[in-house]
Amino acid sequence: MSNIERTTDDTWSRIATTIEFFGPQWFGSTMGTGVLGIALALVATRADLAPVATLAMAFVGLTVVATVAYLIPWCLRLVLYPNRVWADLTHPIRSQFFPTMPITLIVLGVGIAQTMGDIVPAAMLRPLLTVLFAAGSVGIFGFGFLLVTLMFTNDRIGPDDGVFAWYIPPVSHLVIPLLGFLLVSEYYAGTLAGQTIFTVSVVALGVGTFLFLFFGSIVLYRYAYETLPHEKLAPTFAIGLAPTSVLVIDLARLTHALQAGVGFDITVAPLVPLLKVLALLLWGFSAWWFVLTGALVAYYVTRRTHPFFFTWWAYTFPIGAFAVSADVLATFLGVAVFGHVLLGVTALLLVIWTITAGQTWRLVARGRAFTAD
DSSP states (O other): OOHHHHHHHHHHHHHHHHHHTOOGGGHHHHHHHHHHHHHHHHHHHHHTOHHHHHHHHHHHHHHHHHHHHHHHHHHHHHHHOHHHHHHHHTSTTGGGGTTHHHHHHHHHHHHHHHHHTTTSOHHHHHHHHHHHHHHHHHHHHHHHHHHHHHHHHOTTOOGGGOOGGGGHHHHHHHHHHHHHHHHIIIIITTSHHHHHHHHHHHHHHHHHHHHHHHHHHHHHHHHHHSOOOOGGGGGGGGGGGHHHHHHHHHHHHHHHHHHHOOSSOOOOTTHHHHHHHHHHHHHHHHHHHHHHHHHHHHHHHHHSOOOOOGGGGGGHHHHHHHHHHHHHHHHHHTOTHHHHHHHHHHHHHHHHHHHHHHHHHHHHHTTOSSSOO
């Protein structure tokens, strides 16, 4: 065999291996990258920093590129390696990462609206955001039904399998209103399309909230009565930040959508004070969990070990959601001090993203990113 033929065979072998082991967790990196772009855009607005606005746009652009690039092996894997996909779907932990793909579509829509609204023509922006909302919603509801069904019918799941990755399906439903309520308030207020989008968003809000409460009790029981998970799963503890942080943003977006008019004869004014108090209550829990996450990470670092795994990406989206919720609360309540939380947490997120992206690139360069887990 000639060197050229051997090189060609090696190249195709690497491509095949990449597709075969391109697990669902990879879209966790696009979620984290997208929310970092959104947080930086808010920092740029609050601090009036044009260079940061440019950086925010770059992160959202990187999210677009990465999402398109990831979709190729992700879709090919469904066709070429269905057994691998099924093994992941029936795994009690890896399965929970499948919704990260449609979540990315929703986050991408919010990021584009936040950073490129003045650049993308209005005639293109509204249909683009609507398509991302529709595709993301279908994927999230679809994976939600599938994963919960598989979980309930899988007799091999035990208490040790209950980790905070189980929060991903609930969070995925909570993410839908982020873009849905934005579309209603900005483009579809008072229309049939607006009512449809609003209804889907409120249903998703209900599903996500109750799934969060139900699965949360299971996961907390596991952490209280069983040994802490392996170091590889330590970063998933940060996912506990996501539900209440996203809910804070949902409540503010819900208020804007109601004020814009959804045609359901809902009186908005009496609801606003209650929604504000509820948002503050939820954000307070997020802040408490943020500190608790730091304490648990410190425990792993000092008492056990905390080496790099791809699961470090689990830090990024929840911390980003917490940063964004602080800015939303600052505007919603008219209390500027929460804006300082946005600045500090976004700076931390940027550091974590840089380290995690660098370590991930090292795994890819060394050929260790796509292997059997």
